[in-house]
Amino acid sequence: MDAIANISLKIDGIEVMVPDGLTILEAARQNGIHIPTLCHHPALSAWGGCRLCVVEVDGAPRLVAGCVTPVRKGMDVVTSNDRIIEARRTILEFLFAERNHYCMFCAVSGDCELQDLAYEYQMDHLTVPPLQQEFPVDPSQDDMVMDHNRCVLCGRCVRACRELVGDSVLDFQNRGGQSLVTVDVSGQLGGSTCVSCGACLQVCPTGAIFDRYRTHYAVKGKSKDWVSKESFCPQCGLLCPTVSVVRRNSLLRIEGEMPGREPDRGQLCHKGRFDPVKTTGPRLTEPLVRGDDGTWQKSTWTAALDRIAGGLEDVRKNNGAQALFALISSCCSNEELTRFQQFITTCWPEGYLDTLDGRHFRTLLGAGSLIPEVPWATMLEADFILQVGVISSQSHPIITSLTRRAILENKTKVAIIGPENPIGPWASFHLPASHEELLLTVNAICIKINPDLATDPAKGTLSHVGTKGFADFIKLIEDSEKTLIIIGEALTEIGDSAVIKRLVDLAQFKSHGASQAPRLIILKPAGNSAAAWSLGVAARQSARNQLKGGLICATGEDGWDPVLIGTPGNLDFLAVLTPYFSETLARQASVLLPIPTWMEVDGTYAFADGSGSRFKRRVLTPPPGVGSVEETLTALSGRISTNPGQPD
Amino acid sequence: MEKPKVATVWLEGCSGCHMSFLDLDEGLADILAAVDLTVTPITDFKDYDFPEATLGIIEGAVGNTEQLEILHKLRKKCQLLMAWGDCAVFGGVNTLRNHISTEALLTRGFIQTESTVDGVLPVHQELPALLPQVLAVNEVVPIEIYVPGCPPSPEAIAHALQEVLQGRIQRMPSGILHFD
Numbered sequence: 131m132d133a134i135a136n137i138s139l140k141i142d143g144i145e146v147m148v149p150d151g152l153t154i155l156e157a158a159r160q161n162g163i164h165i166p167t168l169c170h171h172p173a174l175s176a177w178g179g180c181r182l183c184v185v186e187v188d189g190a191p192r193l194v195a196g197c198v199t200p201v202r203k204g205m206d207v208v209t210s211n212d213r214i215i216e217a218r219r220t221i222l223e224f225l226f227a228e229r230n231h232y233c234m235f236c237a238v239s240g241d242c243e244l245q246d247l248a249y250e251y252q253m254d255h256l257t258v259p260p261l262q263q264e265f266p267v268d269p270s271q272d273d274m275v276m277d278h279n280r281c282v283l284c285g286r287c288v289r290a291c292r293e294l295v296g297d298s299v300l301d302f303q304n305r306g307g308q309s310l311v312t313v314d315v316s317g318q319l320g321g322s323t324c325v326s327c328g329a330c331l332q333v334c335p336t337g338a339i340f341d342r343y344r345t346h347y348a349v350k351g352k353s354k355d356w357v358s359k360e361s362f363c364p365q366c367g368l369l370c371p372t373v374s375v376v377r378r379n380s381l382l383r384i385e386g387e388m389p390g391r392e393p394d395r396g397q398l399c400h401k402g403r404f405d406p407v408k409t410t411g412p413r414l415t416e417p418l419v420r421g422d423d424g425t426w427q428k429s430t431w432t433a434a435l436d437r438i439a440g441g442l443e444d445v446r447k448n449n450g451a452q453a454l455f456a457l458i459s460s461c462c463s464n465e466e467l468t469r470f471q472q473f474i475t476t477c478w479p480e481g482y483l484d485t486l487d488g489r490h491f492r493t494l495l496g497a498g499s500l501i502p503e504v505p506w507a508t509m510l511e512a513d514f515i516l517q518v519g520v521i522s523s524q525s526h527p528i529i530t531s532l533t534r535r536a537i538l539e540n541k542t543k544v545a546i547i548g549p550e551n552p553i554g555p556w557a558s559f560h561l562p563a564s565h566e567e568l569l570l571t572v573n574a575i576c577i578k579i580n581p582d583l584a585t586d587p588a589k590g591t592l593s594h595v596g597t598k599g600f601a602d603f604i605k606l607i608e609d610s611e612k613t614l615i616i617i618g619e620a621l622t623e624i625g626d627s628a629v630i631k632r633l634v635d636l637a638q639f640k641s642h643g644a645s646q647a648p649r650l651i652i653l654k655p656a657g658n659s660a661a662a663w664s665l666g667v668a669a670r671q672s673a674r675n676q677l678k679g680g681l682i683c684a685t686g687e688d689g690w691d692p693v694l695i696g697t698p699g700n701l702d703f704l705a706v707l708t709p710y711f712s713e714t715l716a717r718q719a720s721v722l723l724p725i726p727t728w729m730e731v732d733g734t735y736a737f738a739d740g741s742g743s744r745f746k747r748r749v750l751t752p753p754p755g756v757g758s759v760e761e762t763l764t765a766l767s768g769r770i771s772t773n774p775g776q777p778d
Numbered sequence: 779m780e781k782p783k784v785a786t787v788w789l790e791g792c793s794g795c796h797m798s799f800l801d802l803d804e805g806l807a808d809i810l811a812a813v814d815l816t817v818t819p820i821t822d823f824k825d826y827d828f829p830e831a832t833l834g835i836i837e838g839a840v841g842n843t844e845q846l847e848i849l850h851k852l853r854k855k856c857q858l859l860m861a862w863g864d865c866a867v868f869g870g871v872n873t874l875r876n877h878i879s880t881e882a883l884l885t886r887g888f889i890q891t892e893s894t895v896d897g898v899l900p901v902h903q904e905l906p907a908l909l910p911q912v913l914a915v916n917e918v919v920p921i922e923i924y925v926p927g928c929p930p931s932p933e934a935i936a937h938a939l940q941e942v943l944q945g946r947i948q949r950m951p952s953g954i955l956h957f958d
Contacts, residue, residue, distance in 0.1 A: 232871065233957035234864060234928035245957060252949040255867050255924040259917050262869075264877035 139205040154196040154207055155183055165209050166218060166247055168225075169284035170197040171333050173389035173396055174293055177285055180225075182247065184217055185209050193217055219251040226253070227260045228307055230279040236337040237345040240353045243335035244282060261307065268313070270320025273404045274331050274341050276311070281338035283309050287330030294395045296534035299324045311338075325527060325552070326400035332385050343407040344382050351377050359749045360387070363402040364461065364657040364728055366526050367738020368506060370398055374729070374749045381407055381729065381750060393507045399527030406729060412711045414724035415753045426716070431755075431765070438681070438721050439769035441703035445679030446478065448702070454481035455680035458667060460656035462685050462759070463733025464743065467658070469760040470683055471667050477770045482677060484669040486684070487655040490619060491668040494652065496627025501634055502647050503739045504614070510536050512649065514610035518572070518633060519548040519621025526653050526738075529616065543606050547571055549620050559603045561594055565624050571595070572632045578604040583635050613640040614649040622652070654738050657728075661736035661743065679703035683759060684715060685728055707759060725759050726752035782832035782943065785817040787852060789845040790872050790912065791838025793819070794929035795863040801932045809936070812943055828855040833942060836921075839865040839872045840913045844906035853919040858947070860923040860938060861915050864957060867926040872912040880908045922947055927956050 134149040141154075141163050148157040153176065158165050169180040178198035185196045186208040193214060196207075208214070225231075225244065233239040265278035283302070288311060291300040299322060303312040313322045331339045344350055359374045363384070371387040384403050390396025417434030418426045429437070445453055456474040458467060474483045485491070494501060509515065509532045520529070530552050536542035537556050545559040548568065554560050563571040574595040576583035594600055607613060615637045617630060637648035654660055662668055679702045705721040706712075709730075716722060730752040736743040752758075757765075788796060796819060802809065816829050826848055828834075834856030840846055853859060864870040875883050889897035915921055925938045934954045941948060949955075 226868075230873070232864070232868075232873075234871065236958075239958040248957070249952050249955050252952060252955060254926055254950040254955055255861070255916060255921070256914070260869060260873070260914070262873060262876040262911060 137201060137203040139201050139203065139207065141207045142209055148201055150201070150203075152201050154185055154187075154194075154199050154201055154205075157201045158196065158207070158209060163209055165196050166250065167197060168243060168247060168282065168335055169286060171286050171289075171388075174286060174289040174333065177289065180282065180284055181221055182218055184214060184221075186211065186214060215251060218247075219253055220257075222248050222251055222253050223256050223258055225282050227256050227258045229261070229263070229265060229281060231336070236280060237340040238337040242337060245336075263307075265310070268318045268320075270318040271322075271324065271326065272320075272342070273326050273400065274319065274328060274339055276313075276319055276339050277337060278310055279338075280336045281311060282336055283311070284335060285311075286333040286335065287311060287339060290329040290333045290397075294329050294390075294397045295325070295327055295531050296538050297323070297325055297327075297531070298538075300330060323552075325530070326404065327397055327527065327531070328400065328403040329386070329397050331403075332388065332398075341383065341404070341407075343404065344380075349380070350382050356382065359747070361729075361746055361749050362735075362744055363398065364463070364733075364735040364746060365401050365405070366528075366657050367654050367660055367736065368394070368526065368528050369657075369735055369737055369744050370394060370402055370528065371396075372398065372402065376749060379751050383407060393510055393532065394528050397528065397531060399531075401527065413753065414708060414711050414722060415756060416724060418711070418722040420720045426722070429721075434721050434723060435762075435766050435769055438705040438723075438766060441705065441720055442478075442679055442681070443770065445702050449676075449678045451478045451480040452482070453676055453678035454478045455677045456481060456483050456682075457486055457680065458484075458662070458683040459685045460485045460487050460654070460659040460662040460668075461728065462658060462662070462683065463728075463731060463735055463746070464658070464661050464665070465733050466683070466731075466759040467662050467665055467667050469763050471665065473763045473767050474681075477767055481680070482669060483667060484672075485656075485659070485662045485667050486682075487659055487662075488668040489625060489672065490622035490655050490659070491663045492670065492672060493622045493625045493627050494630060494663075495670060496625075497630035497634055501630075501650065501652065503651055504647050504649050505737075505739050505741050506532070506651055508649065509533065509614060509616075509651070510540060512536065512610075512612045512614035513540070513542055514606055514613045515542055515544045515616060516607070516613065517544065517546045517548070517551065517553065517616045517618060518629070519568070519624075520546070520551055520553075520616055520618030520653060521549055521620050525619055525655060529651075529653065543610070545603055545606070548618065558606065559599060561600075561603075565626075568621070568624075569626060569629050569632075572629050572636075574600075575604065575607070576632050576636055579607060579636065580639055583632065583639060607640070610640070612649060613637070614651065615640075617650070617652045619653050619655045622655070651739060658735045660738050660740050661734075664736070664740065677701070681705050681707070682715065682719075683707040683725070684712070685709070685725075707762060723762055724753070724756045725762065726756055730756075731758060781812065781814045783816050783829065784813045784833045784835065785828055785831040785852065785856065786815070786819065786835040786837070787817070787848055788819040789836060789838030789848065789866070789915075790841040791863060791865045791870070793837070795837040795866075795927075795935075798927075798929040798932055799862075799935050802936055803932075805932070805936055809939055813939075826851055828852060831856045833858045833860060835860045835862055836866045836915050837862045839869045840909065840915060840918050841872055841875075842906040842908050846909065846918065849915060849918050858922045858942060859915075859919065860925060860942065861921050862925050862935065863930055864926050864928040866915045867924050869912050869914045870928065876911045880910060884908070925950060928958055931956065 136147045137150045138147050146161045155165050165183050168182045169177045176198045178195045183196040184193035188206050268276040288300045292298045303310050313319050355377050357376050362369045362371045373385045375382045386396040386398040388396035417429045419429040421427045458470045533553050544557040546557045547561045547563050615633050637650040641648040704719045706715045706719045707723045707725045709727040729749045732748050734743050734745050834852040861867045884899050925934050
């Protein structure tokens, strides 16, 4: 490829060299020269709508928009003079006059690009009368509010929804001053096809789209008190980079890293952006012990730890160490998982150690012990994506977004087998197979592709096999050069290893032998499942019937652990380590010990595809007195005799 | 030399701007040493026969016929006018009613409110009538100096007064200008 030639031009009298093809704005920014922008966003395509970036070129009477005008050799650009300042201020006055911009009751005052520009250009009054026209407010959605009174029609949200998320929920309706950002076809956010990822919220330069959480002044204070902390989100194995805005150890909001370095382009999903700022029930800050009357009593750490050691020791004495279990959430960091594993193998080597999502692991284990996967970023390289049992809107919304973008940008064909999926309307084929029909369907596909792949001849018949649609679908697989198979957690959950085995073989077959890694992605139910499983924390055998007592380490708020905590029979004793008081856990437990949330711990987390890991620095400080999981387990293991005798 | 005379009026506003002015604390002494305050909301003139003044200061937007009259009189008597606060500068929170007809507004406020029994519309020759829309002061008369803010900070008010006392009429500088 030819290197792009550098050209020279003058900006504000300074001779600069920039690569040809840049816009005036890019050239100026590369050289540290400030040009104001409003509709422009570095993560989005250029728009040229607001004209705030107007500059003078070669002294021409007509100002040009810097964000869309390419540089030319010998150009003489002036970015600021009286005429330009007057033009920019007039543009701002028009923007303010057109709609109802009242900073004193706006949720984003102090954190608003429009306001900042008005201050920068000393717009201390309007020379045009305000239009005084009322626009709708859309409060129909849980996470975000859209207030058209504060919209400047910059179109950032429309572009973000299309270019970053591939969702195209937002667009414009009407014309001129009556233009509105519309949701679907003149609908509202609530009940629309919006996936609540909040990309529009993050790029909105005004208060036209604002979130419902922690926007009150009493909570968020002034922007000068805010600290932005770079981290990443460990709620699924994609580990998206995040920027958390924190004020006095209180999380205000989480944003994606824009412009993003990764194929997800800096977007976050609704879980990554909104779940951590939602109020999710009472935080546990000191140990709770169930009293004789069944109520929860506050306790000292010493008493609580003694109670756990005693309770578990009683279970061991009465039923043997094999009646003890230890379950840990796969949302935990590698350090927590390792310490937990070490704790149980030291204290009760015969005890049952598992992750809360262990049954998914055992399903995969049944299909082969080490199933290689390709990085999720290769999704955009595939020409055909087969999703089986994917409910990615829940666990991996970014996978759904990337699938949509593959369809939009690369004309990738997508087929879905299994439950309803938000990709449904976008897919070339959707085979709504029930759990019982999955094996038959996958078998039927394998027989068509290569009879050798179906070792176990399919029994029974399926109505959709043999239809023209199915034949077209098989033809697509046959014709595709780069078939990518995504196995979802709905498939690993039902425990059908045979289907997974077939799909792995199919992926291997389509990847032309063993020289290449088969194009296969397996979605894991929890953020750090890949590490939990490869570290050997998940049990290879399920053995829950004889369990009488144990320890559960749950990381998230109630309902966060993607797998519900099953009731392990009628327990004699249960201790739970959890950041939040959870009804589900508290029903069975005798002792609750507080631990930090994932935002409050440093820790390593593995990518879902096993391609490596990332070390996450904590964003918040845990409440006083709440130690790490490692510290609590160390204190507990000191109380447990590591050389127990035989059961009495 | 005679001290310049300053008149301040309170139109459709909450008095927050005047409170912010009082918030200058000891700075007030310097300002009062430099000017003569003639009319203020505290002097409570009823006939609004203003004396001539160098500077007239307006808090609040223009929402009824009385405020309209005061503003016009003030303009006639003052060499310079300074608008204080978002209400005077932009119309402010009062403009919420601009999307509602005055009839609907008064009916809701004086008859339909849940706590009202046998309400009547306040119509009387002594009462100023509402204008159809609340206006920013510069939609009525020319204004020389603008100090937006809700309320403007004491610093912004002090800066604006010091500048005008030294004969400079300028836009609010970026570091001091604020709307909230």
